Amino acid sequence: LSVDRVYGAIHGQVDGGVLDAFLRxxxxxxxxxxxxxxxxxxxCGALVQRKRYVMPLPADTPEAIRKVLSIPAFVHSTTWSCLALNGERRELTVVQRSRSEGVMYSDRMRVQHTHVFTELPAGGVEWRQWAETIWLRPLPWTHKFLVKMLDCRLAAEVCGHSQQFASLVARVAA
Known part of the structure; x- marks a missing residue:
């Protein structure tokens, strides 16, 4: 596996690549x-793409969050992805920023995932991932408890899906 192959798997000109496969x-x-x-x-040299999609609400979403935010079963979402290789093509950075529409307070936050793929001298590729909730405006004090709940939820989802993402990258880049 090389960074160039990972780049090709993510860029995916024919089938939408790994990012589309992960969403679906x-x-x-x-x-x-x-x-x-x-x-x-x-x-300079970076590529940007916008994806719009309808995402099902995870079945294990806490009832408190569903009720307080009046979240529907399916949520319209948009993700902007930025893909950049360093000059030597040994490191690939993918930054994704997502937002949902039609959910109370969704205009106040974004979820950002950062993936960094680094080619190792001995062969292979190391993958690191970060995720964070970016608050554009604070929630009303009556709903502040949701910040911690949503941050914990994001961390759990990232951990829960990381192996599946890594497997998809390995399969498509092979």
Whole structure:
């Protein structure tokens, strides 16, 4: 496995690549619509893509969150992805920022995932991942308890899906 192969698997010109496969196969998203990868929108040499999709609400979403936020069974979402290789093509960084629509307070937050794939000198690729909730505006004091719940939920989902994402990358990049 090499960073170039991972890049090809994520870029996925024919089938949408790993990012589309993850949304469909792992998260159960439907009605996926993506722009082509565009150059020159972000940093020099970086590619940017927008995906819109409908995502099912996970069955294990706490009832308190569902009721307080009046979350529907399916949520319209948008993810912007930025894909960049370093000059030597030994490191690939993918930053994804997502938002949901039609959910109370969804206009106040974004979820950001950062993936860094680094080619190792002895062969193979190391993958590191970070995820964070970015609050654009604070929640009302009556709903502050949701911040911790949502942050914990994000951490659990990232951990829960990381092996599936790694397997998809390995399968598509092989």
């Amino acid at each position: 196969e792992v998260l159960g998203c439907r009605e996926l619509c993506a722009t082509p990868w565009l150059e020159g929108v972000a940093a």
